[in-house]
Amino acid sequence: MNTNINNIKIFSNLDDCTLKKIYQASDLKKFKKNDLLFAEKEKLKYIYLLVEGVVALYKPNKTDNGKKVLFILGPGEILNELIFDNEPTPLSCEFLTNGKILRVPKTFLNELMKNNFTLCTSIITSLISRQKRMIHQMKTSxxxxxxxxxxxxxxxxxxxxxxxxxxxxxxxxxxxxxxxxxxxxxxxxxxxxxxxxxxxxxxxxxxxxxxxxxxxxxxxxxxxxxxxxx
Structure with missing residues (x-):
């Protein structure tokens, strides 16, 4: 099985048959440092998973053209789980290094989740972990x-x-x-x-x-x- 799939945290407990389906439905994209993966208020059709590199999730600040960086993420992380609510993404994502993204069609993953409790649990765990991290960041700042x-x-x-x-x-x-x-x-x-x-x-x-x-x-x-x- 392709290591690009195996190293993704939300896929770590899936069986080989499911991993093969995901691999066949997804594609790998390369990005350079400073590239924008997606922007605030975009309607996203894919779930993006970081295979290589470092990215930042941030909220643009229109008043001074700056930004508030919320998360710095490394390989294995899901970058846009918030799009499961079918709303435009509330954050932007940019590369801080060269990197690679595994791009999975949202419709495919939604169908897969309907009959895969392990995948659903992994995504929920990712959401909870991100929320806990945000709370901890608030405490330390x-x-x-x-x-x-x-x-x-x-x-x-x-x-x-x-x-x-x-x-x-x-x-x-x-x-x-x-x-x-x-x-x-x-x-x-x-x-x-x-x-x-x-x-x-x-x-x-x-x-x-x-x-x-x-x-x-x-x-x-x-x-x-x-x-x-x-």
Missing amino acids: SPSITVDRQLAFKLWKLAKDFGKSTNEGTEINFDLSITYLAEILGNKRETISRQVKVLVNNSLINLHKKRFIIKDSEKLLEYFKTENKN
């Missing part, structure tokens, strides 16, 4: 938490999810500008730039050409936790 510690936690989490080991520490394995980091945290670029310098001066992180390196993940997480104990 509370106004009661100083911006430097919000930043510390976000960088720790990104390194945990997308990090690779280097001689300096754990490098977040995609380009991340100060501007984009500000859009993730929902703050001004100038504020985030100052707080990055705070973490650098505390010898917790390094920044080289849009690549963040976490020098010691445990110390960075402790930096975040310390403020919350006060």
Whole structure:
């Protein structure tokens, strides 16, 4: 069976016969860094599943042409489960790296779900997991938490999810500008730039050409936790 199918989380518990049906009905698409997969208010005919790369799901901000980044997702994730309600997608999705998408027709997957309890359960589990993640993000970005510690936690989490080991520490394995980091945290670029310098001066992180390196993940997480104990 094609590994593109096997590595998708919502398909991980399906039998080979079902996986073969999905494989035959779907296709694989390649994308480049900064490509837009879909835009807010689009009517989508496909379910998109990330095979390779890193993407961001975000809500465009029309007042300043910016965005509020809600999720950074890696391989194995379903990107648009919200379209099962037949409404236009409320979010946009863009690639932060080169990547590949497995594209499954929505009508096909809907028919498959009618007689496949395991698939239904997997998609419901994905929805619940995404909701829990959103709630946790709200807690870690509370106004009661100083911006430097919000930043510390976000960088720790990104390194945990997308990090690779280097001689300096754990490098977040995609380009991340100060501007984009500000859009993730929902703050001004100038504020985030100052707080990055705070973490650098505390010898917790390094920044080289849009690549963040976490020098010691445990110390960075402790930096975040310390403020919350006060």
